[in-house]
Amino acid sequence: MGDLLVEMTDVSKSFPGVHALDSARFELRAGEVHALVGENGAGKSTLMKVLAGIYHPDGGTIRVKGAEVQVPNPRAAQDLGIAMIHQELNLMGHLTVAQNIFIGREPRGKVNFWLDEKALNRKAAELFEQLHIRLDPRARVSGLAVAQQQMVEIAKALSYNSDVLIMDEPTAALTETEIDELFRITRHLRERGHGIVHISHRLEELKQISDRVTVMRDGRYIDTVQTADATIGQIISMMVGRTIFEEAPELPEHPNPEVVLEVRNLNRGRVIRDVSFQLHRGEILGVAGLVGAGRTEVMRAAFGADPRDSGEVLVHGQEVAINSPADAVRHGIGYLSEDRKRYGLALPMDVEANIVMASLGSFTGRLGRILRTRTRAKADEHVKGLAIKTPGIGQRVKNLSGGNQQKVVVAKWLTADTEILIFDEPTRGIDVGAKSEIYRLLNDLAAQGKAIIMISSELPEILRMSHRVLVMCEGRITGELTAAEASQEAIMTFATQREAVAAA
Amino acid sequence: MTMTTGTARSRVASVAGGDSVQRLLALGALVILLAFFSIISTPFRTPDNYISILVATAVNGVLAMGVTFVIITGGIDLSVGTTMTFCSVILGLIVTNAGLPLWIGIPGALAAGALVGTVNGTLIAKAKIPPFIATLGMMSITRGLAQVLSDVKPIYFEGTPQFYDTFMGKYILGIPNVVFIMFGAAILASLVLTKTTLGRYTFALGSNEEATRLSGVNVARWKIAVYAVCGLFAGLAGILIAARMTSAQPSVGMGYELDAIAAAVIGGTSLSGGEGSIFGTIIGAFIISTLTIGLSITGVPDQWKLVITGLVVIGAVWLDILRRSRRA
Numbered sequence: 001m002g003d004l005l006v007e008m009t010d011v012s013k014s015f016p017g018v019h020a021l022d023s024a025r026f027e028l029r030a031g032e033v034h035a036l037v038g039e040n041g042a043g044k045s046t047l048m049k050v051l052a053g054i055y056h057p058d059g060g061t062i063r064v065k066g067a068e069v070q071v072p073n074p075r076a077a078q079d080l081g082i083a084m085i086h087q088e089l090n091l092m093g094h095l096t097v098a099q100n101i102f103i104g105r106e107p108r109g110k111v112n113f114w115l116d117e118k119a120l121n122r123k124a125a126e127l128f129e130q131l132h133i134r135l136d137p138r139a140r141v142s143g144l145a146v147a148q149q150q151m152v153e154i155a156k157a158l159s160y161n162s163d164v165l166i167m168d169e170p171t172a173a174l175t176e177t178e179i180d181e182l183f184r185i186t187r188h189l190r191e192r193g194h195g196i197v198h199i200s201h202r203l204e205e206l207k208q209i210s211d212r213v214t215v216m217r218d219g220r221y222i223d224t225v226q227t228a229d230a231t232i233g234q235i236i237s238m239m240v241g242r243t244i245f246e247e248a249p250e251l252p253e254h255p256n257p258e259v260v261l262e263v264r265n266l267n268r269g270r271v272i273r274d275v276s277f278q279l280h281r282g283e284i285l286g287v288a289g290l291v292g293a294g295r296t297e298v299m300r301a302a303f304g305a306d307p308r309d310s311g312e313v314l315v316h317g318q319e320v321a322i323n324s325p326a327d328a329v330r331h332g333i334g335y336l337s338e339d340r341k342r343y344g345l346a347l348p349m350d351v352e353a354n355i356v357m358a359s360l361g362s363f364t365g366r367l368g369r370i371l372r373t374r375t376r377a378k379a380d381e382h383v384k385g386l387a388i389k390t391p392g393i394g395q396r397v398k399n400l401s402g403g404n405q406q407k408v409v410v411a412k413w414l415t416a417d418t419e420i421l422i423f424d425e426p427t428r429g430i431d432v433g434a435k436s437e438i439y440r441l442l443n444d445l446a447a448q449g450k451a452i453i454m455i456s457s458e459l460p461e462i463l464r465m466s467h468r469v470l471v472m473c474e475g476r477i478t479g480e481l482t483a484a485e486a487s488q489e490a491i492m493t494f495a496t497q498r499e500a501v502a503a504a
Numbered sequence: 505m506t507m508t509t510g511t512a513r514s515r516v517a518s519v520a521g522g523d524s525v526q527r528l529l530a531l532g533a534l535v536i537l538l539a540f541f542s543i544i545s546t547p548f549r550t551p552d553n554y555i556s557i558l559v560a561t562a563v564n565g566v567l568a569m570g571v572t573f574v575i576i577t578g579g580i581d582l583s584v585g586t587t588m589t590f591c592s593v594i595l596g597l598i599v600t601n602a603g604l605p606l607w608i609g610i611p612g613a614l615a616a617g618a619l620v621g622t623v624n625g626t627l628i629a630k631a632k633i634p635p636f637i638a639t640l641g642m643m644s645i646t647r648g649l650a651q652v653l654s655d656v657k658p659i660y661f662e663g664t665p666q667f668y669d670t671f672m673g674k675y676i677l678g679i680p681n682v683v684f685i686m687f688g689a690a691i692l693a694s695l696v697l698t699k700t701t702l703g704r705y706t707f708a709l710g711s712n713e714e715a716t717r718l719s720g721v722n723v724a725r726w727k728i729a730v731y732a733v734c735g736l737f738a739g740l741a742g743i744l745i746a747a748r749m750t751s752a753q754p755s756v757g758m759g760y761e762l763d764a765i766a767a768a769v770i771g772g773t774s775l776s777g778g779e780g781s782i783f784g785t786i787i788g789a790f791i792i793s794t795l796t797i798g799l800s801i802t803g804v805p806d807q808w809k810l811v812i813t814g815l816v817v818i819g820a821v822w823l824d825i826l827r828r829s830r831r832a
Contacts (some may be wrong), residue, residue: 074718090718092711094778095704103708104721106701113700 001029005195011060020458022219028195034258035210040457043219052084053077083157084166093142098124132467147178152268173260240488266311286466294475303335334413338425344409353377382411403434422453526772527784541798553788562686565789568767570737577709578777579635583642585760590646591742596659598754614739620737625728654754695783710777770820
């Protein structure tokens with residue numbers, strides 16, 4: 001391994017309500033592929049965004065090639081030879097490959113504002129040759145596969161003569177052969193002496209591509225090991241660490257084995273692969289998995305919000321045709337999006353209007369008149385029942401806290417007589433104090449006989465709340481655990497069980 | 505073999521600046537429309553009538569070229585119609601009222617248009633006012649200014665007969681010069697759009713503004729430039745309409761922006777940005793004028809012409825959406 005390219009020490013970064021990085025550190029040498037791993041929210045991306053000048057650290061030092069530097073913006077990172085390829089690609093789809101790579105730096109003709117398209121394409125072709133990338137410089141980017149678009153981003157990043165290339169989850173959207181191609185390029189870049197940071201949560205990938213692994217947890221640096229010396233099991237145990245939440249899951253008895261919802265053989269492309277599960281009355285079913293495992297996709301498809309290739313949904317043992325959210329609501333299924341503000345609430349409207357939004361039909365008199373006495377009574381009932389903290393039912397929802405907004409969404413679905421509630425990340429964006437209140441609410445709902453699906457990326461939350469846990473990876477259900485069997489290690493093992501490994 | 509075709513096709517696409525299918529569809533529609541009216545109507549199929557279609561296309565065509573730039577960035581300019589009027593009044597003020605020569609008046613009118621566009625662009629790029637609102641306001645401002653400056657009276661170009669002669673004179677094949685000016689402007693606009701940095705950033709802005717910004721392109725500056733170009737074309741349209749009407753008419757102009765936008769859209773310029781071409785826009789402008797003249801020659805009342813033009817615009821966009829969704 002070569003010289004030290006990057007050295008980050010004691011880097012801290014807080015966002016409102018979250019301590020994203022807490023004295024984190026990281027180092028990168030020339031000619032190495034350095035994997036950065038950790039659970040969702042461990043701080044991997046945040047740390048690298050600090051290095052790429054996207055976030056400003058609250059404290060800590062960054063050294064590039066030995067010299068202490070400040071990275072105030074992405075342009076400064078570029079000048080230091082640091083390039084980051086984000087998970088969401090940032091390309092101009094209507095332009096060609098070469099036009100994208102050299103945007104803002106187009107070769108000019110004799111007159112300064114005249115473009116020299118030939119030189120542009122030639123430069124791109126030369127770049128591809130150096131990088132061993134196979135792409136037509138003239139192809140339109142919107143017509144390329146994701147893997148090829150990623151190659152465009154890589155070529156663009158390296159066209160700035162970057163020594164350091166940070167790739168955030170580069171394999172998340174790729175097929176096996178595309179991953180092989182990406183790794184071929186990655187190895188070639190390593191030979192050329194670039195330092196490459198490979199952020200990933202696909203652990204078995206590390207063995208194939210990385211020289212060293214740094215593990216992060218809760219915004220902190222845990223350890224750096226030689227990839228060859230560590231087993232995947234050791235890395236997993238570093239990722240999850242000791243059990244932080246000793247609190248035992250509060251499991252109310254649920255002697256009622258009645259199956260309320262059953263999904264059979266749900267499929268859609270590579271995203272959802274043969275998913276089947278059952279949900280019982282009075283149960284909280286946790287759905288765990290890493291980002292991109294397909295949890296939200298499965299639930300949205302079951303709810304009718306997205307199309308599906310095949311699969312059946314049964315409510316109370318009866319097969320039902322759910323082709324739109326309206327069908328699902330009619331069969332008593334409610335979906336509470338993780339993005340409440342966008343999909344769950346009409347923010348400028350008041351609490352009362354939001355609570356009756358999904359069931360306005362049952363509060364309507366002759367000629368479409370809304371029966372305000374009844375909507376007011378219903379809103380008051382829920383504000384009291386769910387302990388929604390608001391000055392009154394006339395308050396605009398946008399003025400409520402995250403936790404109380406979540407309660408308004410719950411009230412909306414309760415008003416619509418929903419008996420199956422799908423919560424997608426119910427506590428995302430809700431501060432710690434309000435979380436336990438949401439937990440209590442979920443427990444109460446289950447105790448009242450509602451059937452609850454809870455998608456969560458926070459393992460402690462899954463362990464604390466779920467009666468049963470489904471674990472997903474790459475669109476498949478890779479494991480089902482009872483509350484007693486569930487542990488962070490067990491869940492992580494299933495959550496990283498990719499097909500190649502499962503077959504081996 | 506395959507490689508060659510692939511390269512050739514993408515070269516065509518890059519020269520044309522985007523999606524060529526909609527443009528070919530538009531061209532086909534224009535040919536069918538011309539054939540249809542020529543067959544059913546004797547007065548339609550006269551040389552004089554074909555020339556009048558060409559002349560009638562000139563003003564809207566030039567306006568639509570400017571608007572095409574703006575729409576490709578994902579924006580809109582509702583002020584082009586009244587900016588055109590404003591510029592023709594400026595021309596009248598300089599040439600007739602102040603008695604200055606044409607070689608000052610014409611650049612003056614063009615500069616007035618570019619200035620209006622620059623103000624639009626600055627409001628949009630710097631003050632972050634949505635294009636729809638900024639240019640809606642400007643539509644009212646330029647209309648008002650045109651009327652204030654002219655005292656709501658037409659300004660005639662009595663002292664400068666060479667003005668009319670320059671623009672409406674017929675030196676080649678009996679075709680008025682405005683037609684050649686329109687085609688010249690179209691070639692120029694097309695070159696700018698496909699061959700220069702301004703054109704490249706026009707497409708880049710409409711394709712992904714944030715990615716363009718992150719690539720280090722000064723997004724605000726180029727956006728202002730695009731609106732300035734649009735204003736410049738409105739200025740040229742102002743000169744052409746003054747020549748056609750042999751006067752600067754302070755009360756015309758409202759509604760011209762909609763015809764210009766319609767021409768661009770019929771020609772395949774996408775209102776969501778990133779796609780469009782001058783060639784398509786010119787075809788779109790010809791479709792509108794052919795339809796208008798064809799319908800009036802065949803005796804369809806004006807009111808119905810409006811209805812039919814509206815249906816054509818909606819139909820063209822719908823067709824485009826259908827085609828795209830099938831491809832996706």
